[in-house]
Amino acid sequence: MVCETKRSWGAILAPYGFLAPAVIIVFGVLIYPLVYAVYFSLTDKTMLVSAYHFVGLGNYIELMGDSKFWQAFRHSIVFALVTGGLNLFLGFGMALVLNRRFRFRGVFHTVLLLPWVIPPIVTGLIFRWLYNDFYGYLNCLLLGVHLIEKPILFLVDAHYLWPSVIIANVWVEYPFVMLMFMAGLQSIDPDLYRAAKADGAGSMQLFFHVTLPGLQRVFFVNVLLQIIFMFKTFNLVWILTQGGPGGRIELLSTLAFHYAFEGTQTGYGSAVASIIFYVLLILSCIYVVITTRKIKER
Amino acid sequence: MARQGKTSALFILSTIVLMWTMIFCSTSVVHAETVVNFSYPPFGYSAGAEKTFWAKHIKAFEKMNPGVKINMTWESWNNIFQKTTAAVESGRVPDISYNSPPQIMPLAKQGHIRPVDDLIAGLGGATIFQENLVNQFVLNGKTYCVPNADAxxxxxxxxxxxxxxxxxxxxxxxxxxxxxxxxxxxxxxxxxxxxxxxxxxxxxxxxxxxxxxxxxxxxxxxxxxxxxxxxxxxxxxxxxxxxxxxxxxxxxxxxxxxxxxxxxxxxxxxxxxxxxxxxxxxxxxxxxxxxxxxxxxxxxxxxxxxxxxSGVGGFYIFAKAKHPEAGGKFITFMSQPAIQKEWCAISGNVSPFKAIAQDPDLTRFDWYRAMAKQSASAIQxxxxxxxxxxxxxxxxxxxxxxxxxxxxxxxxxxxxxxxxxxxxxxxxxxxxxxxx
The missing domain is CATH 3.40.190.10 (Periplasmic binding protein-like II)
Incomplete structure (x- = not known):
C-alpha cells in the first residue's frame, strides 16, 4: 500500500512538471499581455504618455460610431469567408489529388507545401514584386503576350485589389488545409472502400458515401480554424497593402495596428484588438464545445 | 512507474538548477565592468559601413576607458519607439539611446530622460550647433539631446x-x-x-x-x-x-x-x-x-x-540610467569633429555642428550639398x-x-x-x- 502511494505521487507530479514550462510561457507571453490589452482597452492610454485614466467602455462606445471600424469589421468578415472558403476548396481538392498514387507524388507534395513554409514577410515581398506595375513579373508577362496594353495596378485598382490580396493569402494558407485533409483521408479505413466497391459502388458513390462522411470531423475543424485564422489575418495584408488605398482592404487587425502603434492610441487600438479577441473567443468556444462533444460521441 | 516519476522530477530539478547557474554566471560576468547599454536605430542606407563605423569607434572608446563597455543593441526605426516606451514603463531602460524630437521630447516632458546641458557645455556650448536643430530639443530652458545628425x-x-x-x-x-x-x-x-x-x-x-x-x-x-x-x-x-x-x-x-x-x-x-x-x-x-x-x-x-x-537626431540619456556619466563620456567621444565627418558621410546625414556642416570633405557629394542647403536654413x-x-x-x-x-x-x-x-x-x- 505504501509502495502504491509512492508510485502515485511520482505519476501525479510528472505530467505537471513537464507541462509547467509550457504553461508558464503561455501565461508570460499570451495570457498576461492579453489581459493587459483588454485592460488598456478600458483606458485612454497613449503610447508616449505614462499617465492614463480609466474610461470604462468609452473606447468601445466610440468605436460604435467609428465608420472606419465598421468598414474594417465588414472587410474582416468578407475576407475570412472568401479566403477561408477558397482555402477549403483548394486544400480539399489538392488533398484528394495527392491522396492518389502517381509518380513523383512526394515531389508534388513537398512543392505544394512550400508556400506554407515560407515566412509571410518573404511571401509578401514576392507578391509585391509580382504585382508591381513597373517591374512586376505578372505585368511583364501579360504585356509580353499582348493580353493587356498597359500595366494592371493590382494593389491599387479597386477591381483587382481584393482578388490580388486574397490570391496571395490562399497561396500561403491552403497547404495547411491540404495537410489536414490528407491526414483525414489517410485515417479512413481502407476496408470501407473495399466493402463499398464489393457492393458495386462507383467512384462518385465512394466519394459521397465513404470519403465525405469520413472527413466530416476534419471538415468541421478546418472550417472553424479557417474562419479563425482568416479573421485575424494581419501579416500578408499589411505587407502587401497596409489596408489599401482609402482603406479599401482595411481589416480589423490592420486597423488595430494603425491605431495602437502608428497612431500611438494604445487604449483605442486595444479596444479594436479586444473585439477581434472576443469574436475569436466565441468561435473558439464553439470549436472546443463541439469537438469535445464529438470526442465523447466516439 | 515510481522510477519514471523520480527520473522526471530529477530531470526538471536539474534543468532548473542549470538555468539558474547559467543566469548567475552570465550576470557575474556582465557586472565585472561598467556596461553602458546603448539602444540605437540604424539609418540603414549602407548597413555594413554603419556597423563597421560603430564597431571601430566603440572599440576605440573602450580602449581609452578601461573598465567601460558599450553594449549596443540595434533597433529598427519602426519599433524603437514602442520598445523605448515599453522600457520606460517597465523601469528597465538602457543608459543612452538615439532618436528624434517627436520621440524624445514627450519623454523629456515626463521626466524620463535627463538634461544634457553639461555635455553640450563641454562640447563648446549650444552655439556650436545649428540653432534650428538644437532648439528642437529644448524644453523649459533645458536641452535633452546632443544633436548628432540631420536628414x-x-x-x-x-x-x-x-x-x-x-x-x-x-x-x-x-x-x-x-x-x-x-x-x-x-x-x-x-x-x-x-x-x-x-x-x-x-x-x-x-x-x-x-x-x-x-x-x-x-x-x-x-x-x-x-x-x-x-x-x-x-x-x-x-x-x-x-x-x-x-x-x-x-x-x-x-x-x-x-x-x-x-x-x-x-x-x-x-x-x-x-x-x-x-x-x-x-x-x-x-x-x-x-x-x-x-x-x-x-x-x-x-x-x-x-x-x-527634417529629421534631426541625437543622443539622449535616460533618467534611470545606471551609468549616466559613462554614457555621457561616450556621447562626447562620438561628437568629436573627425568622427562626426566620417559619420555624416556614412549615414547620409548633415552635421548639426556649424563647423562641420559645410566641410568640403562632405559638400563634395551632391546629395550632401542639397541636404545641407536645406538644413542650414530655416525650412523645417x-x-x-x-x-x-x-x-x-x-x-x-x-x-x-x-x-x-x-x-x-x-x-x-x-x-x-x-x-x-x-x-x-x-x-x-x-x-x-x-x-x-
Whole structure:
C-alpha cells in the first residue's frame, strides 16, 4: 500500500512538471499581455504618455460610431469567408489529388507545401514584386503576350485589389488545409472502400458515401480554424497593402495596428484588438464545445 | 512507474538548477565592468559601413576607458519607439539611446530622460550647433539631446531623362517642377515619383509643400491650422500633379518606403523627392546608372522658399540610467569633429555642428550639398520643435497629414473637403491628448 502511494505521487507530479514550462510561457507571453490589452482597452492610454485614466467602455462606445471600424469589421468578415472558403476548396481538392498514387507524388507534395513554409514577410515581398506595375513579373508577362496594353495596378485598382490580396493569402494558407485533409483521408479505413466497391459502388458513390462522411470531423475543424485564422489575418495584408488605398482592404487587425502603434492610441487600438479577441473567443468556444462533444460521441 | 516519476522530477530539478547557474554566471560576468547599454536605430542606407563605423569607434572608446563597455543593441526605426516606451514603463531602460524630437521630447516632458546641458557645455556650448536643430530639443530652458545628425528630403533626379527633355538643371520652383515633369513624362516614363497613399513618405512630402506654400500645422498660438489657405494651396498642388498634370505613375498610390528609389534607379520616373541619405547608397544600388542620378534642394513654393521634412537626431540619456556619466563620456567621444565627418558621410546625414556642416570633405557629394542647403536654413516643417505639445506624436503616427492627399486621390473628395476633414481629425486628437 505504501509502495502504491509512492508510485502515485511520482505519476501525479510528472505530467505537471513537464507541462509547467509550457504553461508558464503561455501565461508570460499570451495570457498576461492579453489581459493587459483588454485592460488598456478600458483606458485612454497613449503610447508616449505614462499617465492614463480609466474610461470604462468609452473606447468601445466610440468605436460604435467609428465608420472606419465598421468598414474594417465588414472587410474582416468578407475576407475570412472568401479566403477561408477558397482555402477549403483548394486544400480539399489538392488533398484528394495527392491522396492518389502517381509518380513523383512526394515531389508534388513537398512543392505544394512550400508556400506554407515560407515566412509571410518573404511571401509578401514576392507578391509585391509580382504585382508591381513597373517591374512586376505578372505585368511583364501579360504585356509580353499582348493580353493587356498597359500595366494592371493590382494593389491599387479597386477591381483587382481584393482578388490580388486574397490570391496571395490562399497561396500561403491552403497547404495547411491540404495537410489536414490528407491526414483525414489517410485515417479512413481502407476496408470501407473495399466493402463499398464489393457492393458495386462507383467512384462518385465512394466519394459521397465513404470519403465525405469520413472527413466530416476534419471538415468541421478546418472550417472553424479557417474562419479563425482568416479573421485575424494581419501579416500578408499589411505587407502587401497596409489596408489599401482609402482603406479599401482595411481589416480589423490592420486597423488595430494603425491605431495602437502608428497612431500611438494604445487604449483605442486595444479596444479594436479586444473585439477581434472576443469574436475569436466565441468561435473558439464553439470549436472546443463541439469537438469535445464529438470526442465523447466516439 | 515510481522510477519514471523520480527520473522526471530529477530531470526538471536539474534543468532548473542549470538555468539558474547559467543566469548567475552570465550576470557575474556582465557586472565585472561598467556596461553602458546603448539602444540605437540604424539609418540603414549602407548597413555594413554603419556597423563597421560603430564597431571601430566603440572599440576605440573602450580602449581609452578601461573598465567601460558599450553594449549596443540595434533597433529598427519602426519599433524603437514602442520598445523605448515599453522600457520606460517597465523601469528597465538602457543608459543612452538615439532618436528624434517627436520621440524624445514627450519623454523629456515626463521626466524620463535627463538634461544634457553639461555635455553640450563641454562640447563648446549650444552655439556650436545649428540653432534650428538644437532648439528642437529644448524644453523649459533645458536641452535633452546632443544633436548628432540631420536628414531631410531632397529632389532626386535623372540627369539623362532631364537632358533628353531639354533641361540641364532640376526645377527650382513649383512652376518649373510642373513644366519639367510634363516634359519628361512620355510613354511608361513619368516625370515625378510622388507617394500618394497613407504613408510616412506622403505626409513628409506634403508637410514640406505646406511649408513651401507658407503654411504650417499649428498657428503661432499653438492652435491647429491645417485648413489654412496656404495648406490648401499645397494640397491642390500635390494632388494636381497626379490628377490634372498626370505626371505621377498611377501605381504610386500603393508605393511603400523605398519604391521611389527603385523606380528612379530603373529610369521610370525623372524626379522624386527622397531622403538625401540615399545618396550614400545609390552607387551600390544602381552601379550602371548612379552617375545619371543627381540631388538638388526641393523647389521653391509660393512662400518664396522651399520646404522639406527634417529629421534631426541625437543622443539622449535616460533618467534611470545606471551609468549616466559613462554614457555621457561616450556621447562626447562620438561628437568629436573627425568622427562626426566620417559619420555624416556614412549615414547620409548633415552635421548639426556649424563647423562641420559645410566641410568640403562632405559638400563634395551632391546629395550632401542639397541636404545641407536645406538644413542650414530655416525650412523645417515648423512643427517638430513643438514635439512636446500633446497629440502631435499621434498626428505623426496616424498619418493625419497623408489623409487629405489620400482622400483626394483615392476617395474622390475635393481638396477643400479633404483638408477640412483632416483639420477636424487633428483638432479632435489634440483635444483628447490635451485632456490627459
Amino acid at each position: 531631410n528630403l531632397v529632389m532626386c533626379y535623372r540627369k539623362d531623362l532631364l537632358k533628353a527633355a531639354g533641361y540641364t538643371q532640376p526645377p527650382r520652383t513649383w512652376d518649373e517642377l510642373v513644366e519639367v515633369a510634363k516634359a519628361t513624362t512620355s510613354g511608361r516614363v513619368y516625370g515625378l515619383g510622388l507617394y500618394l497613399g497613407k504613408t510616412y513618405d506622403t505626409r513628409q512630402v506634403y508637410a514640406g509643400m505646406m511649408w513651401a506654400a507658407g503654411g504650417a500645422m499649428l498657428d503661432g498660438n499653438g492652435n491647429v491650422a491645417l485648413n489654412s489657405p496656404e495648406n490648401l494651396t499645397a494640397l491642390k498642388f500635390y494632388t494636381d500633379l497626379y490628377l490634372k498634370h498626370k505626371v505621377v505613375p498611377p501605381g504610386a498610390v500603393a508605393w511603400k518606403y523605398g519604391d521611389s528609389a527603385n523606380i528612379i534607379g530603373a529610369g521610370q520616373v525623372a524626379m522624386t523627392p527622397m531622403w538625401g541619405g540615399y545618396g550614400t547608397l545609390i552607387e551600390e544600388m544602381f552601379p550602371d546608372n548612379y552617375k545619371n542620378i543627381g540631388f538638388a534642394a526641393l523647389p521653391v513654393g509660393p512662400s518664396g522658399h522651399s520646404g522639406s521634412w 516643417t515648423g512643427w517638430l520643435n513643438s514635439a512636446a505639445v500633446p497629440g502631435l506624436e499621434i498626428i505623426g503616427g496616424q498619418h493625419v497629414l497623408a489623409e487629405p492627399v489620400e482622400d483626394v486621390i483615392s476617395n474622390g473628395l475635393t481638396p477643400e473637403a479633404a483638408l477640412e476633414k483632416a483639420h477636424d481629425h487633428m483638432v479632435d486628437i489634440m483635444e483628447k491628448a490635451g485632456r490627459q
